Amino acid sequence: MLHLDHITCSRGQRQLFNSIDLKIDSGTLIHVQGTNGSGKTTLLRAIAGLLHPDTGSIFWDGKNIRGIYEDYCREMLYLGHLDGIKADLTGLENLRIAATLHGNKITENQEIEIFSLMGLGGLEELPCRVLSQGQKRRVALARLFAAKARLWIMDEPFVGLDAVIIPSLLQLIKSQVAKGGIVVLTTHQEVTLTAGTIQRLRLGEIPNFV
Amino acid sequence: MFEAFVCLVQRDLTIAARRQSDVLTALLFFIIVISLFPLGVGTERQVLTKLGPGVIWVAALLSSMLALEHLFVNDHADGTLEQILLTPQPLLILVLAKITAHWLLTGLPLVLIVPIVGLQYGLPAQALGIAVISIAIGSPVLSLVGAIGAALTLGLRGGGVLLSLLVLPLYIPILIYGAGAISAGFFGMDAASPYLTLLGAFLLLALVLAPLATAAALRISME
Numbered sequence: 001m002l003h004l005d006h007i008t009c010s011r012g013q014r015q016l017f018n019s020i021d022l023k024i025d026s027g028t029l030i031h032v033q034g035t036n037g038s039g040k041t042t043l044l045r046a047i048a049g050l051l052h053p054d055t056g057s058i059f060w061d062g063k064n065i066r067g068i069y070e071d072y073c074r075e076m077l078y079l080g081h082l083d084g085i086k087a088d089l090t091g092l093e094n095l096r097i098a099a100t101l102h103g104n105k106i107t108e109n110q111e112i113e114i115f116s117l118m119g120l121g122g123l124e125e126l127p128c129r130v131l132s133q134g135q136k137r138r139v140a141l142a143r144l145f146a147a148k149a150r151l152w153i154m155d156e157p158f159v160g161l162d163a164v165i166i167p168s169l170l171q172l173i174k175s176q177v178a179k180g181g182i183v184v185l186t187t188h189q190e191v192t193l194t195a196g197t198i199q200r201l202r203l204g205e206i207p208n209f210v
Numbered sequence: 211m212f213e214a215f216v217c218l219v220q221r222d223l224t225i226a227a228r229r230q231s232d233v234l235t236a237l238l239f240f241i242i243v244i245s246l247f248p249l250g251v252g253t254e255r256q257v258l259t260k261l262g263p264g265v266i267w268v269a270a271l272l273s274s275m276l277a278l279e280h281l282f283v284n285d286h287a288d289g290t291l292e293q294i295l296l297t298p299q300p301l302l303i304l305v306l307a308k309i310t311a312h313w314l315l316t317g318l319p320l321v322l323i324v325p326i327v328g329l330q331y332g333l334p335a336q337a338l339g340i341a342v343i344s345i346a347i348g349s350p351v352l353s354l355v356g357a358i359g360a361a362l363t364l365g366l367r368g369g370g371v372l373l374s375l376l377v378l379p380l381y382i383p384i385l386i387y388g389a390g391a392i393s394a395g396f397f398g399m400d401a402a403s404p405y406l407t408l409l410g411a412f413l414l415l416a417l418v419l420a421p422l423a424t425a426a427a428l429r430i431s432m433e
Binding site for chain 2: 049051073078102120
């Protein structure tokens with residue numbers, strides 16, 4: 001269970017959000033909404049532990065994530081704006097490295113299966129440099145399988161993906177929530193669930209141009 | 211944990227093998243600087259043997275610094291550094307893996323090439339041997355200390371200049387004792403061993419402290 005305990009973040013002089021207090025149970029999807037620059041990415045990075053909130057703390061299963069960061073990382077997967085894949089390595093190598101660093105072993109059959117699920121069949125052995133933007137994104141998304149994480153933090157996961165893969169990704173998110181996982185995501189896309197609960201978190205106000 | 215270390219070292223070596231220019235730059239720079247001096251100052255044996263130790267170490271210092279910029283920058287730009295910070299592995303081990311790979315690519319080639327380029331200075335075999343040992347002990351220190359600077363200047367514009375300003379003062383002791391070791395090497399191993407021992411002490415100290423500082427600096431630069 002994830003607990004955001006009154007967290008406040010600011011960038012420079014500007015306060016992005018103030019005292020967000022949220023208890024998130026397993027089987028929940030948090031859809032973070034807000035205008036550009038309202039602090040969605042900052043909130044997600046704070047939950048991932050990449051930046052310290054100005055005030056407040058984040059608790060995972062009742063323990064402050066600062067104290068149990070390595071264990072927390074084992075249960076958490078963060079997909080940011082950047083794909084986090086090496087252009088000079090092949091998709092397969094990228095996936096293997098992600099899995100090993102996450103402390104998981106995946107077999108060759110699983111690798112092939114993951115790649116065909118992501119619609120990357122036949123592209124496993126190509127260096128990611130030659131893949132298209134959307135295909136690179138798919139390689140990054142393949143990490144979802146490599147790490148057996150309970151908490152998924154996804155920053156705009158649908159950007160750059162085509163109409164074929166978006167429904168499969170939505171399906172993946174749904175099944176993660178149905179399995180009792182937690183998904184925190186930002187997207188301008190409408191997300192619906194068949195099982196579990198969905199909470200919408202609105203950040204920021206519409207900027208005042210006066 | 212050990213698996214993660216090996217995995218990351220392998221990753222960096224594979225990338226370097228596919229992108230050789232980055233690795234060759236540092237090595238070529240080293241060779242060129244060392245080879246230019248005899249052309250510039252003349253081939254008088256006495257002058258060259260006097261200059262040799264210092265030139266070898268200054269060249270090693272500069273070539274190590276040239277390579278430092280690449281240590282984290284590429285990983286930072288494509289988001290893999292972020293992912294590395296978010297793995298359930300001790301960050302110290304991962305940082306050490308990055309530095310190890312970096313040294314294998316930029317430090318080890320210098321160790322191997324020193325006996326050949328050192329010949330241009332007419333150094334006796336004994337001094338050449340000690341040059342190899344001193345670079346072998348000293349260059350990992352350069353990588354370790356440099357990693358702190360590389361992590362601190364990550365994401366800054368004009369970080370390269372700042373990096374040199376930060377790191378060079380810390381490199382000076384290595385330069386002094388490294389060049390001193392080779393100069394003393396003319397009189398045999400016994401004369402050089404105090405210098406080499408001191409370099410070894412620096413290595414141990416850097417091995418303990420530098421990964422800690424680098425890890426902390428990386429976390430800060432991610433914010």
